[in-house]
Amino acid sequence: MRVLILGVGDAFTERGFGTSAVVEGPAGYLLIDCPDLIHRALSEASRSTGWKLDTDRIDDILITHLHGDHCNGLESFGFARLVSRLQRRNERLPRLHTHPAAAARVWERLAPAMDAPLHAGGRPSTLDDYFQSSIITPGRPATIAGLTVQCRYTIHPIPTIGLMISDGRSTLGWSGDTVFEQAHIDWLSGASVIVHEANIGPAHTQVELLNALPDPVRRKMRVTHIIDDFDPRSTDIRPLRVGEVLEF
């Protein structure tokens, strides 16, 4: 499995990009979260790695929750694909996968910018004009881009999921935003690689708590969603880097 890291920052990053990644699946690319500057993040990661990625090449987006640093890019992603369809460059409707609580409200975020009629005199637009909506439910594995995706709700101020993404040989564990929760770590611990958030404040996981995990878990863990001035000496868990490709 190959995973391209687009960003490792948090909501307040001044120098980087919000935390997101692209997983290369047997049937296409899966974008995990869609933060601000998504076009630039894809472009810069493509340039540094040789992957050829832009919004036209990604048909599956998975949103962990509706905090802006995880979903603010949806508006421009949706508009970019609308332009592609209007210009007949790419007729496909991208799929937007998320859990029931986020699916119920994502249009509340997007509608003020996106509900204008697509044609003069037409009906107001809806989410279905931009994305094919797909709901993933904890306990029910879904197939996305040829990958098996399972989700679990985390502990965070708004409904948020962590992910286990498998190609049948390897599995990526993705914590999503969460406070430290041993049951969530246990759920992720079967993964080949665990990408866990680490940040400050009551809604997140303090890295010191990850430092206390057993060696076998820590050794396959990488941290993301970190502050710009994250001190790598605060842990022996390696922070992810922008433009890094995980292969496992």
Ligand SMILES: [Zn+2]
């Ligand atoms: Zn969050």
